[in-house]
Amino acid sequence: MAALLEMKERMIRFYGKHEFWLKPIARFLIALAIFMCINQNIGYMSRISQTPIALILALVCALAPVGLTVFLASAVILLDMYALSLEVCLVTLILILIIYFLYFRFAPKNGYDMVLTPLCFQCGIPYVMPLAMGLLRGWYSVFSVMAGTVLYFFLHGVHENATVLSSAAEVEEGTVSKFVIVINQLVDNREMYLVMGIFVLTTIIVYIIRRMAIENAWAIAIISGVLFETIGLIAGYILLEIPDKMVWVMVGNLISILIAFVLQFLFFNLDYSRTERLQFEDDEYYYYVKAVPKAIVSGMDKKVKRFGSREDHLTKKKFAEEMGIDEELLD
Amino acid sequence: MVNEERLRHMLKISEFDTYEDKGCKPMTQYARKDYISLQMIKSFIMGTITFFLIAGLWCLYAVDMLMKLVNSMDYKDTLTTVLTLYAAFMVLYLGATYIVYQMKYTAGRRKVKSYYSNLKQVNQMYERDERLKNAGGTDTES
Numbered sequence: 401m402a403a404l405l406e407m408k409e410r411m412i413r414f415y416g417k418h419e420f421w422l423k424p425i426a427r428f429l430i431a432l433a434i435f436m437c438i439n440q441n442i443g444y445m446s447r448i449s450q451t452p453i454a455l456i457l458a459l460v461c462a463l464a465p466v467g468l469t470v471f472l473a474s475a476v477i478l479l480d481m482y483a484l485s486l487e488v489c490l491v492t493l494i495l496i497l498i499i500y501f502l503y504f505r506f507a508p509k510n511g512y513d514m515v516l517t518p519l520c521f522q523c524g525i526p527y528v529m530p531l532a533m534g535l536l537r538g539w540y541s542v543f544s545v546m547a548g549t550v551l552y553f554f555l556h557g558v559h560e561n562a563t564v565l566s567s568a569a570e571v572e573e574g575t576v577s578k579f580v581i582v583i584n585q586l587v588d589n590r591e592m593y594l595v596m597g598i599f600v601l602t603t604i605i606v607y608i609i610r611r612m613a614i615e616n617a618w619a620i621a622i623i624s625g626v627l628f629e630t631i632g633l634i635a636g637y638i639l640l641e642i643p644d645k646m647v648w649v650m651v652g653n654l655i656s657i658l659i660a661f662v663l664q665f666l667f668f669n670l671d672y673s674r675t676e677r678l679q680f681e682d683d684e685y686y687y688y689v690k691a692v693p694k695a696i697v698s699g700m701d702k703k704v705k706r707f708g709s710r711e712d713h714l715t716k717k718k719f720a721e722e723m724g725i726d727e728e729l730l731d
Numbered sequence: 732m733v734n735e736e737r738l739r740h741m742l743k744i745s746e747f748d749t750y751e752d753k754g755c756k757p758m759t760q761y762a763r764k765d766y767i768s769l770q771m772i773k774s775f776i777m778g779t780i781t782f783f784l785i786a787g788l789w790c791l792y793a794v795d796m797l798m799k800l801v802n803s804m805d806y807k808d809t810l811t812t813v814l815t816l817y818a819a820f821m822v823l824y825l826g827a828t829y830i831v832y833q834m835k836y837t838a839g840r841r842k843v844k845s846y847y848s849n850l851k852q853v854n855q856m857y858e859r860d861e862r863l864k865n866a867g868g869t870d871t872e873s
Contacts, residue, residue, distance in 0.1 A: 491791065494784050501781040502824075505774065506831050583792040680745040682737075682857075689742055714762040723847040 408665065419677075424462040431461035431469050434515055437522050438476055441559050444566075445483035448476060470504075470511040477555070487578040488558055488565050495554060495586070503547045510544050513537065517548020518555065524648065526552075527633075528656035530599045531625050534606025535618065535663055542603045546596055553592035557585025594636040602629045618668055622660040626653050737856045740849040747846040751839075755846075758839035766836050767829060774828035775821070782820050786813070 415422060435454035443449030457476070461469040474496050482489040503514070513533060520526045529548070533541035558565060565578055586592070602625045609621035630653045634646050678689045720727040747755070757766055790797060 491788065494788050498781055498784050498788075501777045501784075505777055506827070577794070579791040579794065583788060587792065678742065678745040678749055680741055680748075682741070687738065687741065687745075689745075714760070714765070719759065723844055725847045725851045 428458050428462035432458035442480045444480045466511040488582050491582045499547045503543050513544035514548045518552035521552040525652050525655050527652050528659045530602035531660040534603045542600045545599050549596045554585050598632040618664045626657045740853045743849045755839040755843050758843050770832040778824040
C-alpha cells in the first residue's frame, strides 16, 4: 500500500508539473478515440472517414473547449448519416437537437460525460459509466448517461441496418419506410430501455451510497453498483430472451469494478484534477500561484441561504448592502 | 515581505475571476426573480422547438397511419390532444428549468458573496497598510 501511495504521490507531482501539456494530450486522445470509433463503425462518407482527418479534428479539439468536441463529433456523424441516406440524416439531426435542447440546456459543461458513454459501449465496458458518474459527479449526471446510451443504441441500430437504410436500397411497395426502420431503433428497442433504466438506477445508487457518512462509502458504493448492474442486466436479458449477452455483462462488470477502484484510488484522497494556475499582482509583487486543492468529501449541505424576502429589481445599492460591501467597490 | 493573509484572499479572488466569473456574472446583474424569468423565457422557446421536433419525429414514424386517417380525422379532437401533450411537456420542462436555475442562482450567489467578502478584506488590508505608511511618514517628518 505504501508503494502505491508513493506512486500516487509521484503521479500527482508529475501531473502538477506537466499539467499544461497533459490536459490537451488527454483531450486529444479522447477526441481521437471518438473520431476513430465513428469512422470505424459508421464511416459511410469515405472523404471524412480517414485517419488524417480524424487526427486533424482531434488536434483542433485538444486546443478547444469540450463543446467543440461534441459539436465536431455531431457534425461528423451527420455527414456520415447523410452519405448513408437523407432520411437517416434527418432523423439523426432531430435526435441530436432534442438531446441538445433537453440536456445541454441544463448542463452545458458535461459534454465529455455524454460522448464517453457511447465510447465505453464500443469498448465493451459501458458498465463503468454509471459507476464513474455516481462516484465523481452529481445526481444530474444520469442525464448524460441516458443521452449517451440513446445515442449509442441509435447509431448501433443504424449500423446493423445499414444495408436496408442505404441510399441504394429501394423501398419496395408494401414494406416499411426508411423513416420507420430508423426511428424503430429508438421506439422499439427494448434492450435500450433496459440498459438505460439499469444505468440510471445504478448511477443514483452509487451516488447516494458514496455520499453516506459511513466508513468505506466509496468501496461499498462501487460494490453495490456493480452487483445491482450485473443482476439487473442479467435478469433483464433473460426476460428479453437475449442470453448471449449475459457472459459479457459479467466480464464487463468485472473490468468496470477494477476501473472504479482505480478511480477511487486516484480521486478520493486528493483532487489533483482541480489543480489551478493563477496569476495576479498588487503594488509590490507579481504572483504566479499553482494551487493543488485537497480533496474534501463534503457532507450534505442542508443550509438554505435566502437572499432577501422581497424580490425586487437589483440595484447597485441593494447589491452592495446584501454583499456587505461599500457601493464604491462595485465601480 | 509577502503578506500571507492577503495572499490567501487574493488567491480566492483570482480563482473566482479565472474560473467562476463568467458563470456567476448573471448573479451580480439580475435579481433572482429576473434571472429565473429570463431562463424560463429561454426554456419556453427551446421547449416549444423540442416538442415540435419530437412531434415531427412521431409524424415521420406514423406517416402511413396519418395518411390513412387524414380524411376521417376529427381535427378538433386531434388539436386538443396535441395541445394537452404540449402543455404537459412544457409544465415538466419549465418545472425542471425552475428547479435547476433556482439551485444555480443560489450557488452562484454564494460564490459572489464570498468573492466580495474577500475583496473587502483585501481592500481593508491595503487601507491599513496605507495608514501605517502615512503614520510612519508623518513620524519621520516630525
